[in-house]
């Protein structure tokens with residue numbers, strides 16, 4: 187029994203459509219046009235997560251990859267790679283006089299000042315749970331939403347939304363990437379029923395299981411006013427509440443921490459490219475389309491029609507699906523080489539080969555001179 191909201195378009199066609207959203211490599215572009223992405227995260231406890239996320243973004247192909255992190259994390263993240271631009275501008279209880287009396291919007295000022303120069307944000311990798319930090323990031327979320335900047339919310343960024351769902355309710359330019367535990371917390375906060383593993387185990391076919399899981403993902407998305415959710419797991423369920431896609435590219439078998447960070451960074455770059463596609467940075471050769479896809483049928487038709495531009499609802503689902511597919515392919519490739527010794531950093535090296543094998547360079551792209 188397949189969910190009535192699932193798009194059944196083949197992976198081959200979907201990858202072909204993703205390729206349409208990827209800007210070609212052309213001599214005329216200047217620095218920054220292929221993507222300016224910032225990861226907001228990194229604290230005294232976690233420095234790996236923002237690094238993996240920002241590197242995935244860079245290796246997928248964005249031009250500029252920033253990390254906005256807590257003061258103590260900055261020299262550490264910088265030492266991992268000179269390619270990243272690391273800004274120690276994320277306040278915490280350690281960097282303010284009195285953590286109990288702060289002006290969060292004022293403290294968010296230096297981050298907010300950067301927003302207009304960015305195409306996409308990834309909020310949450312290694313953010314930690316410091317009260318001052320989380321209040322400041324909530325202010326950044328409000329401002330990013332005001333400026334219609336797309337963002338990905340993960341890890342401790344999801345905690346902010348669990349505590350205050352209104353921050354993102356109805357904002358169509360965001361992607362949430364909860365793991366099983368984070369999904370459960372969000373569902374509980376929004377009163378959405380989730381099947382237990384025991385209940386899922388009673389389902390006789392894989393299709394029935396997926397259908398049950400995607401029902402919960404659709405309901406959570408609807409409860410949040412149609413935000414896009416990637417529910418990570420043995421397969422990733424992607425939904426915007428009315429249309430769903432299943433990402434089932436084979437992954438690896440090692441579940442080391444930090445693989446979700448390759449996902450968020452890849453999504454950051456996909457969101458930047460999606461913005462470039464809608465801003466017509468290059469001529470995609472497709473006819474204009476002024477209607478936004480409203481339901482599964484519209485999305486499926488846009489995905490299966492050649493020569494017509496896709497609308498933002500379709501490209502957001504597709505960007506989410508592409509990020510998930512790339513990450514799972516990275517995990518598969520890294521696992522093939524490293525087996526049980528696989529670490530998150532092994533995925534980073536697989537981002538470009540995975541992009542080439544799944545999506546490939548778009549038509550007109552000059553990758554050799």
Ligand SMILES: NC(=O)C1=CN([C@@H]2O[C@H](COP(=O)(O)OP(=O)(O)OC[C@H]3O[C@@H](n4cnc5c(N)ncnc54)[C@H](O)[C@@H]3O)[C@@H](O)[C@H]2O)[C@@H](O)CC1
Nearest residue numbers: 232233234235310311312313314341342365366367443444
């Ligand atoms: N190298 C690094 O710097 C890393 C930092 N990380 C950061 O660590 C912080 C906490 O992240 P956590 O993910 O640990 O969040 P939580 O502290 O909420 O812990 C989630 C718990 O759920 C468990 N879990 C995960 N998937 C499960 C499943 N399918 N079934 C049952 N249990 C499951 C995990 O083992 C973990 O103990 C975040 O800021 C995150 O970004 C992680 O991303 C890992 C890598």
Ligand SMILES: Nc1ncnc2c1ncn2[C@@H]1O[C@H](COP(=O)(O)OP(=O)(O)OP(=O)(O)O)[C@@H](O)[C@H]1O
Nearest residue numbers: 365418419420422437443444445446447449513514
């Ligand atoms: N059982 C599984 N089989 C295949 N792939 C999986 C499985 N579980 C998770 N993944 C994949 O691993 C990636 C990370 O998902 P995971 O559930 O580990 O996130 P996470 O707990 O947030 O990770 P992180 O440690 O980075 O915070 C996703 O791309 C997901 O598709």
Ligand SMILES: [Mg+2]
Nearest residue numbers: 340341365446
């Ligand atoms: Mg995580």
